[in-house]
Amino acid sequence: MQPILVVLVFATLAAFAAPLGVLPLRSRTAVPPAWLGWANALAAGFMLGAAYVIAETALVDHPVRAAAGALLGIGYTHLSHRASGVGDIDLNQLDEVDPSYGYRILFVSGLHGAMEGLAIGLAMLESLPFGILVALAMAVHNVPEAAVLGSVLRSSGLGPVRTAGLAVAANIGQVLLAIVAFAIVPAIPGLLPWAFGFAVGGLTYLAISELLPEAYDRAGPVSIALVTSVATGFVVLLRGIVR
Amino acid sequence: MSTLPAVVQVFLFGLVTALATGLGAIPFAFVRSVSPRIVAYTNALASGLMLGASFGLLAEGADYGRLATLIGANLGVLFVLAAGKLLGDHELQFGAVRGEDARKMTLIVLVMTVHSIAEGVAIGTAFAGGTTLAIVITAAIAVHNIPEGLAISAVLRPRGASIAACAGWSIVSSLPQPLLAAPAFLFVGTFSALLPYGIGFAAGAMVFMVLVELLPEAFEAGRRSTIALLVSVAMVTMVLFQQTL
Numbered sequence: 229m230q231p232i233l234v235v236l237v238f239a240t241l242a243a244f245a246a247p248l249g250v251l252p253l254r255s256r257t258a259v260p261p262a263w264l265g266w267a268n269a270l271a272a273g274f275m276l277g278a279a280y281v282i283a284e285t286a287l288v289d290h291p292v293r294a295a296a297g298a299l300l301g302i303g304y305t306h307l308s309h310r311a312s313g314v315g316d317i318d319l320n321q322l323d324e325v326d327p328s329y330g331y332r333i334l335f336v337s338g339l340h341g342a343m344e345g346l347a348i349g350l351a352m353l354e355s356l357p358f359g360i361l362v363a364l365a366m367a368v369h370n371v372p373e374a375a376v377l378g379s380v381l382r383s384s385g386l387g388p389v390r391t392a393g394l395a396v397a398a399n400i401g402q403v404l405l406a407i408v409a410f411a412i413v414p415a416i417p418g419l420l421p422w423a424f425g426f427a428v429g430g431l432t433y434l435a436i437s438e439l440l441p442e443a444y445d446r447a448g449p450v451s452i453a454l455v456t457s458v459a460t461g462f463v464v465l466l467r468g469i470v471r
Numbered sequence: 472m473s474t475l476p477a478v479v480q481v482f483l484f485g486l487v488t489a490l491a492t493g494l495g496a497i498p499f500a501f502v503r504s505v506s507p508r509i510v511a512y513t514n515a516l517a518s519g520l521m522l523g524a525s526f527g528l529l530a531e532g533a534d535y536g537r538l539a540t541l542i543g544a545n546l547g548v549l550f551v552l553a554a555g556k557l558l559g560d561h562e563l564q565f566g567a568v569r570g571e572d573a574r575k576m577t578l579i580v581l582v583m584t585v586h587s588i589a590e591g592v593a594i595g596t597a598f599a600g601g602t603t604l605a606i607v608i609t610a611a612i613a614v615h616n617i618p619e620g621l622a623i624s625a626v627l628r629p630r631g632a633s634i635a636a637c638a639g640w641s642i643v644s645s646l647p648q649p650l651l652a653a654p655a656f657l658f659v660g661t662f663s664a665l666l667p668y669g670i671g672f673a674a675g676a677m678v679f680m681v682l683v684e685l686l687p688e689a690f691e692a693g694r695r696s697t698i699a700l701l702v703s704v705a706m707v708t709m710v711l712f713q714q715t716l
Contacts, residue, residue: 437699453682
């Protein structure tokens, strides 16, 4: 298979894992809060692990350009959160939600998915097997993310099919960015460390601002810290195995 | 200096790097307020610096052996869990501070001290490669210790420690550097085999301290977007600082 097709297939797989998180919500049984917390922590750990591995390649060879790229990634993510008024939004709020909350969640998921797409594309550039692992990690991580999004949208009165559709839609930008990053970044000389840095900064910022705060609220610091560090270590270890 | 035995030189160089850690307390001469919001943001600053330092350690450990580093990191996590639990069982006092704050202050000093053990071993083994680069290595490690003092002071100062106490505890946390640099220099074979475990331990302990103690407390009182900004910018700056110096 052509490398770019590998990117397409696995990034699409990651995006289409999202409706799996919507399925269990057919009955309106509530997800136990601690589980949501652990799912968030798992997602945060996967993101931090991917950020670490991408940083390992870029920062050691081109520390200044990668760090400048990282600051750009942080600044971009911070400003897009602040400017759109979602900087302090609680992503796992399940009761007393109004429809506008649902759409703001959708917007945040889109932003978040874009950064993940960039990570998948760049990880594929590192090596295809490692990229596939990152895509699978993001697929796993999209499931609980969509579960939250889904239960919010469902409770604001949306049908199951539309909810599943929106969950995919929120992640579809991921596929595009993965392919664009994979195709364009190596074609522009000198762009690589900037792009790697950008993804590292963005992923770190998102893990800290979106995933960890709610996780702590729902399951307490010790179990969250354990799940997060094990998930991070898992990605770092896999990188060692899949060269 | 050249008349001194090599092992004494290694010890003295290690001592200089430890003293440099105390410089990290200086910016906190201007922090007096103990509002929960200040604690949240200094926690975020310390978190970013510690995550950045762990990045450098993990990247270095991977050169010696990825699996050994990861095993070490797991031991570091267990260490922080156990130390946090044990400290919580006792009625602690840190200077004039008591209770939960004293527990957190003791834990940060403990974690940063333990992490210096691996750095001391790294200094000693680096010197065993030849003392010609001694000054360069010492200067690099001394400079890289300053933000570590900053991280310690960021936790101690807003909880009521004096500026002298911040500098003092920062230096204490780096004392394992001279103390372990000397034996590592003498028995380089034994120590270099243990180095990846030690590096992993240091990184694991710092990352876990951030996740289990510093960030949860920060989120209770600070805006999450500001915390994320501080953590990620401090982390990138620390990595850049350590990779280029």
